[in-house]
Amino acid sequence: MGAELRLELLSSFALRRDGVRLPVPVAVERLLAFVALGNRRISRARVAGALWPDAVPSRSTGCLRTALWRLRRVSDGVLDVTGTDLTLEAGIRVDVLESFAAVRRMQAGEPVLDRHSPLPDWLTMDLLPDWPDEWVAGWRGRWRMLRLHVLELLAARLATAGRYSEAVDVALAAIQDEPLRESAHRSLIAAHLAAGNRAAAVRAYYDLTTLLDRELGIAPSPEIGRLLTRR
Known part of the structure; x- marks a missing residue:
């Protein structure tokens, strides 16, 4: 069985593997939070523009590549990255997304x-x-x-x-x-x-x-x- 990855965005940021908190650079924290909240595939250009809004496109794209490289040093299997877009890997638990789902269930009467x-x-x-x-x-x-x-x-x-x-x-x-x-x-x-x-x-x-x-x-x-x- 593979390791369980959990992303926490409520109260404070944490990325945990099998319950152990991983050391995550600030730029990678922002990257993971942005992609997780989007909860779908997002273009690399949009991610770069949102996270580094004051940089020219070539610079923001470079910052994104660096953040992705740093993420790989922290843990594999967090983001599904292609040449054009990225999203969370399937199976990663995100506390706020689980909470949104619980809210919807409650509003439905559960x-x-x-x-x-x-x-x-x-x-x-x-x-x-x-x-x-x-x-x-x-x-x-x-x-x-x-x-x-x-x-x-x-x-x-x-x-x-x-x-x-x-x-x-x-x-x-x-x-x-x-x-x-x-x-x-x-x-x-x-x-x-x-x-x-x-x-x-x-x-x-x-x-x-x-x-x-x-x-x-x-x-x-x-x-x-x-x-x-x-x-």
Whole structure:
């Protein structure tokens, strides 16, 4: 059986072979992350232009060749490279791609937690948070918004299932991640109300009111206030 290769892009970059982290040069990190996030065959010209945008084409192409050479010194079997394009080799696991797939399954109705499972780590992890690259920022924003949406969806499902304390914890995780996200606060208030904890729901509402007034000078939407008056 061949070695298992795993690429990690959530929280920080790591390339692991059979669980052992491999030393990867910075340029190779960028190359692997860009190709993995594309999740398909990408032309060499596009990769070179995206990773070395300030270089003339001949220079960026040379930088790509050097990065590919350095990758081969780290590990074989990571990229499938031709004269015109490249992609990840089949079978390489990528944490963020697996997480995107888990999100799609959950949106389709598949549960991601049972009563004995903690909140999956990937639901609270950002994509390469310390990387300044513009092409990463787009993917990071997409992943962040999707992750927050899933936390809210999960909170609602847990509350419906009568798992109120877990619903509150998940809603709080969304709020901690994005304190000004009103829909996350709505999930928390709804979870408290579903559990019959009206006082906790009112406190959460007034916490939100204070926060929005202090940070943005606005009031919560009428929809959130109506949650409290329906019950």
